[in-house]
Amino acid sequence: MKFTLLKIIAVYSLLLLFPAFLFSQNSVRLSDFYAAGDAAIRGEECFQLTMDRQWSSGSIWYKEAIDLSRSFEMELELMLGRKDRDGADGIVFIFHSERIRLGYAGEGMGFAGLVPSIGIEVDTWENGHLLDPSEDHIAILKNGSVAHFNNLAGPVKIQNVEDGRNHKFKINWDATTQEMSIYLDGSKRLSVREDIVRNIFRGKSEVYWGISSATGRWNNNHEVCLKKLEFDIPVGNLFDDPRVKPKLLKGEIGNLRSVSFPSGRSNILPTSFEELDQLAIFLKQNPDLTIEIGGHTDSSGDRETNRKISQLRADAVAQYLRRKGIPLKRMYTRGYGEDFPIASNATEIGRKRNRRVAIRVFKPLP
Ligand SMILES: [Ca+2]
Ligand SMILES: [Ca+2]
Numbered sequence: 606m607k608f609t610l611l612k613i614i615a616v617y618s619l620l621l622l623f624p625a626f627l628f629s630q631n632s633v634r635l636s637d638f639y640a641a642g643d644a645a646i647r648g649e650e651c652f653q654l655t656m657d658r659q660w661s662s663g664s665i666w667y668k669e670a671i672d673l674s675r676s677f678e679m680e681l682e683l684m685l686g687r688k689d690r691d692g693a694d695g696i697v698f699i700f701h702s703e704r705i706r707l708g709y710a711g712e713g714m715g716f717a718g719l720v721p722s723i724g725i726e727v728d729t730w731e732n733g734h735l736l737d738p739s740e741d742h743i744a745i746l747k748n749g750s751v752a753h754f755n756n757l758a759g760p761v762k763i764q765n766v767e768d769g770r771n772h773k774f775k776i777n778w779d780a781t782t783q784e785m786s787i788y789l790d791g792s793k794r795l796s797v798r799e800d801i802v803r804n805i806f807r808g809k810s811e812v813y814w815g816i817s818s819a820t821g822r823w824n825n826n827h828e829v830c831l832k833k834l835e836f837d838i839p840v841g842n843l844f845d846d847p848r849v850k851p852k853l854l855k856g857e858i859g860n861l862r863s864v865s866f867p868s869g870r871s872n873i874l875p876t877s878f879e880e881l882d883q884l885a886i887f888l889k890q891n892p893d894l895t896i897e898i899g900g901h902t903d904s905s906g907d908r909e910t911n912r913k914i915s916q917l918r919a920d921a922v923a924q925y926l927r928r929k930g931i932p933l934k935r936m937y938t939r940g941y942g943e944d945f946p947i948a949s950n951a952t953e954i955g956r957k958r959n960r961r962v963a964i965r966v967f968k969p970l971p
Contacts, residue, residue, distance in 0.1 A: 635831070638665045638815075641707040642715070651830040654696065654715075654818035657686060661824060662710035664699075664817035673700070673802050674810040674876075676780045676957055681816075682771035685729055685741075686825025692767040693730035693823035696816060697746070698776065699723070702806060704813035708749060715817025719749040721805050725776065725787055726751065728760070729767050730823060741766050743787060745797050747805055758797040763789060771830055781867060781874060844883040853887070858899075858965045860947060864922065866960045868905060871917035873925055881922065884964065885929035891966075897937045898922050899963045903956035904943045916940025922962050 635646050644663030647653040655661035671677065686692045697716040700723040709717040712732045716724040724746040731737045736753035737760065744759030753760050766772050766789075775788035786796040802810045818827035843849050843862050853859050863880040864873070873881070888894060900919035902911040919938035927933050948955035 637668055639668060639705045640665050641705050647828060651684075651828050652816075654816065654827040654829060655820050655824070657688070657820070657824050657826040659820060659822055659824055660710055662707060662715045662817070662819035663827075664707045664715045664815050665829065666704040666706070666813055666815035668704070670704075670811040670813055671700075672811050673778065673806070674780055676778055678775065678777045680773065680775040682830040683727060683766075683774045684769070684771050684826075684828040684830070685727060685766045686827060687767060687769040688823075688825050689765050689767045691823050692825035693821055694819055694825075695726055695728040695730065695741075696818045696827055696829065697724040697726045698774070699725075699815050699817055700801075700806075700812045701815065702809065702812055704815065706815075707817065710819035711821030713751055713819060715819045716746065717749050717751050721747075721807065722749050723747055723757070723785075723801060723805060724749075724751075727763075727766060727772075727774070727789070729825065730821075736760075738762050743789060743794050745785065745787065745795065757799060758795045761795045763794065767825060781876075842880045842883065844880065844887065850887065853964070853966050854891075854968075856965065856967075858963050860961050860963045861922075864962045865957055866918055868903070868956070868960065869914060871900075871914055871921050873921050881925050882929065885926050885931055888926070888931050888935065893969050895935045895937065895967045895969075897939060897965045897967070899965070900938070900940045901945060901947075901959055901961050901963065902943045903959040904946065904950040905956065908942060912940050912942035914940070915942050918960075918962055 640652065640663065642663035643655055643661045644665050645653050652665050654663040683696050685696060694712055694714050697714045699716055699719065701719050702721050706719055708715050708719045712735065714726060726744050726746055728737060729741045731739045735751055740762040742760040742762050744753060744761065745757040747757050773790050777786045782798065783800055784796055784798045787794050802808060806812055816829045843859055849859060861880055864877040888896065898919045900915035902915045916938065919940055923933060923936045923938050926936060946959045948958040950956050950959060
């Protein structure tokens with residue numbers, strides 16, 4: 606596309622990145638949680654969920670809802686006690702429509718009875734009538750049921766985890782593909798593809814999340830540590846923020862917030878349409894502006910391929926805006942490849958943020 610520098614100038618120069626804090630990772634504070642039952646703070650970054658005595662149960666709940674219409678990744682550490690042969694019952698990570706809840710103890714692990722819900726269990730006690738394997742195992746459960754004839758995925762057997770150690774536990778939710786993947790100690794153990802928002806939460810994408818545990822006749826000390834917790838905050842639409850238009854008019858770079866891409870691809874997702882439509886309205890309201898549309902990638906793959914993909918991403922946005930009535934001569938596209946990340950490429954949340962499109966407006970010379 607043609608871009609005539611003689612006709613227009615950049616109002617301000619490069620790299621005035623848009624509010625970076627909106628994209629920054631969360632820092633974890635234990636005060637961000639409510640505790641129920643026997644749950645109690647233990648040290649700087651851990652909660653004890655149950656004591657190693659009979660019929661103990663506890664759960665913690667994050668105070669803010671999380672939006673399942675957006676992708677996220679959470680990583681934390683679970684400690685499932687030291688008693689292997691006679692230890693019970695396990696820990697469940699829960700998404701639920703309400704917060705500060707505690708389900709049934711014993712085999713219910715503080716999850717049983719919570720509806721609607723999704724639960725990812727790390728179960729250390731075999732309950733034959735629930736079809737539990739005799740080994741420690743993981744499964745993705747739904748609607749407060751801990752029975753495996755009723756679950757979404759699993760059970761998958763794992764090594765003995767009642768070893769007194771902290772075990773890394775990670776949940777990755779890709780809202781685009783609706784795939785939830787569970788990792789334990791660095792390995793992917795199971796996943797499920799499910800329209801969770803529609804099929805479980807009746808269309809409501811904002812849910813609460815917490816972690817529960819319980820003991821029964823047999824017991825263990827269960828803890829959760831949060832030092833590596835990180836997840837995506839819903840950042841909404843660039844144009845929902847009243848400060849955005851003045852900043853754009855000053856020449857600052859705006860990273861579109863709803864425009865992301867599957868890895869290695871350049872097709873525009875329906876979740877991006879609303880924000881791009883608002884960009885088109887903004888350009889129609891300011892007919893003398895020209896914009897640069899800059900495509901970016903994460904650092905996966907080779908540099909030259911990434912540069913080409915980033916160009917395709919920028920071009921895809923320009924074509925979308927053209928269909929909304931913005932002439933191509935008002936748009937200059939450029940593929941920046943992987944060279945200008947706004948987040949760490951070490952996590953999937955960070956890589957997703959980097960697969961983005963940034964815009965910058967130019968005014969004509971007076
Ligand atoms: Ca069990
Ligand atoms: Ca065990």
